[in-house]
Structure formats: C-alpha cells, structure tokens
Amino acid sequence: MTLTRCVQCDSDALCDATHEEARAVGPRRFTAQLPALRCPRCGEVYLPGPAVGAFDDAVTRALVEAGASDGDALRWLRRAAGLRAADLAALLDVRPETVSRWETEASPAPRAAVYALGTLALASVYGQTAPLERLRALASPTAAPEGAVALDVRAA
Numbered sequence: 264m265t266l267t268r269c270v271q272c273d274s275d276a277l278c279d280a281t282h283e284e285a286r287a288v289g290p291r292r293f294t295a296q297l298p299a300l301r302c303p304r305c306g307e308v309y310l311p312g313p314a315v316g317a318f319d320d321a322v323t324r325a326l327v328e329a330g331a332s333d334g335d336a337l338r339w340l341r342r343a344a345g346l347r348a349a350d351l352a353a354l355l356d357v358r359p360e361t362v363s364r365w366e367t368e369a370s371p372a373p374r375a376a377v378y379a380l381g382t383l384a385l386a387s388v389y390g391q392t393a394p395l396e397r398l399r400a401l402a403s404p405t406a407a408p409e410g411a412v413a414l415d416v417r418a419a
Contacts, residue, residue, distance in 0.1 A: 269302035289335030327381040344383035
C-alpha cells in the first residue's frame with residue numbers, strides 16, 4: 264500500500280524527496296541519501312521500508328569489510344544476522360555471558376568469532392542460509408549414517 268496522506272496533518276500533497284539518514288555504530292557514523300516522501304505542509308518525512316533495509320544492509324557490509332570488532336559493531340552484526348545473544352553463544356560454543364562481555368567490551372572477541380559473526384551477518388544480507396546451517400550442524404551433529412550414503416552430484 265502506498266502512502267497517500269500525511270498522518271500528521273492529513274495533507275494529500277506528499278511529494279517525492281530525498282532524506283539523509285544516519286546510523287551510528289560505536290565510533291562510526293554512516294550516512295546515505297534515501298528516497299522519501301515529504302509533506303510540504305508540515306514537513307513530515309516518510310521513508311520506504313525497503314530503502315531503510317538497504318541502508319542497514321550497507322552498514323552491515325561496511326562493518327564486516329572494515330573488520331570491525333568493537334562491542335557496538337558485534338551487537339549490530341549479531342542483530343543483522345537475526346540472532347539473540349544466547350543463540351549466537353550456542354552456535355559458537357561459548358556461554359551467553361561471553362557474548363555479553365564481547366558486546367560490552369569487557370573482553371575482546373576472538374578473531375574466529377568475529378569472522379563467524381561477520382559471515383552470518385553477510386549471509387543474512389544476501390539471503391543465504393548455508394553458514395547458519397553449518398554452524399547449527401556443528402552445534403548439534405547427527406549420528407553418522409550406517410552403510411553407504413548415495414549422493415546426487417548432478418547439482419554440484
């Protein structure tokens with residue numbers, strides 16, 4: 264459904280515009296010009312959800328590409344991956360308190376954990392599930408099958 268009236272002043276004269284949106288993640292500040300609708304009567308600005316999501320995805324990519332590992336970045340990446348702290352802890356075989364210490368910077372996160380979290384966050388951005396499925400399989404391995412396992416190699 265397209266917005267046709269301003270919810271603040273009920274004007275029906277919304278105009279296409281751009282709006283500078285910002286996100287602060289620890290010491291980093293990210294900005295982008297997003298498409299928007301603006302009410303000429305009261306100045307209210309409306310941002311489309313997909314544009315906001317694309318901006319958040321760009322922030323996630325920038326954090327991973329920079330190798331950000333401070334607490335705020337780790338919290339952002341965990342949320343971008345769609346994980347609760349307890350779920351991330353289970354996947355990485357650490358206690359939930361450990362994830363909390365990383366995010367509050369009471370202790371540094373190991374490089375392997377930062378890499379895994381960045382991979383999970385990027386996978387979420389790109390709609391991929393394989394990294395999360397692999398970590399879940401490692402966290403709860405299944406018993407080895409008995410006998411030969413037939414594999415379909417046509418898809419590979």
